[in-house]
Amino acid sequence: MTELLYLQDSYLKEFEATITGVEGRLVALDKTAFYPSGGGQPCDFGSLVGEYTYKVLSVKKISGQVVHEVDKEGLKAGDKIKGRIDWERRYKLMRAHTASHILSEVLFRAEGCLCTGNQLDIGTCREDISIQELNEEKARGFIAETNKIISKDLPIAAQFMPTEEALKIPQVCKLAKGLPPGLKELRIVSIGDFDIQADGGTHVKQTSEIGEIKYIGTENKGKNNRRLYFSL
Numbered sequence: 001m002t003e004l005l006y007l008q009d010s011y012l013k014e015f016e017a018t019i020t021g022v023e024g025r026l027v028a029l030d031k032t033a034f035y036p037s038g039g040g041q042p043c044d045f046g047s048l049v050g051e052y053t054y055k056v057l058s059v060k061k062i063s064g065q066v067v068h069e070v071d072k073e074g075l076k077a078g079d080k081i082k083g084r085i086d087w088e089r090r091y092k093l094m095r096a097h098t099a100s101h102i103l104s105e106v107l108f109r110a111e112g113c114l115c116t117g118n119q120l121d122i123g124t125c126r127e128d129i130s131i132q133e134l135n136e137e138k139a140r141g142f143i144a145e146t147n148k149i150i151s152k153d154l155p156i157a158a159q160f161m162p163t164e165e166a167l168k169i170p171q172v173c174k175l176a177k178g179l180p181p182g183l184k185e186l187r188i189v190s191i192g193d194f195d196i197q198a199d200g201g202t203h204v205k206q207t208s209e210i211g212e213i214k215y216i217g218t219e220n221k222g223k224n225n226r227r228l229y230f231s232l
């Protein structure tokens with residue numbers, strides 16, 4: 001199991017770690033601040049620095065272990081490295097992630113709809129929602145409401161909770177498909193007293209860091225499913 005440093009401190013840009021396994025260009029570490037793709041948040045890029053610098057091209061979580069794909073072979077188990085996150089990219093993704101939680105709650109409060117899928121990006125982000133009709137006017141209204149919440153500069157906090165206890169919180173999961181089964185503990189992310197959601201992603205500390213989000217467009221994704229595009 002890799003220790004996930006980003007869950008404790010999402011602002012960690014550099015860290016030291018020991019390589020626990022290497023397979024070709026795939027490298028596992030005892031701990032990492034690199035976010036592996038998951039929950040709609042793309043993975044981090046950056047570098048692992050040992051004797052030479054290795055670019056990190058992708059990061060995935062495979063049964064509890066975070067695997068870093070680097071640009072060349074040469075690292076070996078037992079090596080000590082310094083990890084560096086491409087912070088500009090990660091920070092944009094953190095801002096987008098917190099924004100998407102606020103948008104989800106705005107949509108839930110207004111229409112009772114759930115999230116059927118989402119993809120964050122450093123450019124355009126999308127949120128798929130279980131709603132029958134979504135015209136431009138309505139969508140722009142949801143974005144405006146999201147910006148109103150952002151401007152309140154609410155603090156964001158995360159804590160682990162036993163799953164049984166966490167599931168007593170109303171609307172702790174806004175995913176239409178529900179939470180993955182078999183989790184003993186859930187990480188709960190709260191945004192002031194506005195929103196609370198089970199989530200394993202990285203978030204900013206205050207909503208003012210997000211700035212404003214912009215309406216980009218909507219798309220019909222079939223019966224009772226609409227896609228809403230936005231950007232930072």
Ligand SMILES: [Zn+2]
Pocket residue numbers: 039097101199200201
């Ligand atoms: Zn999330």
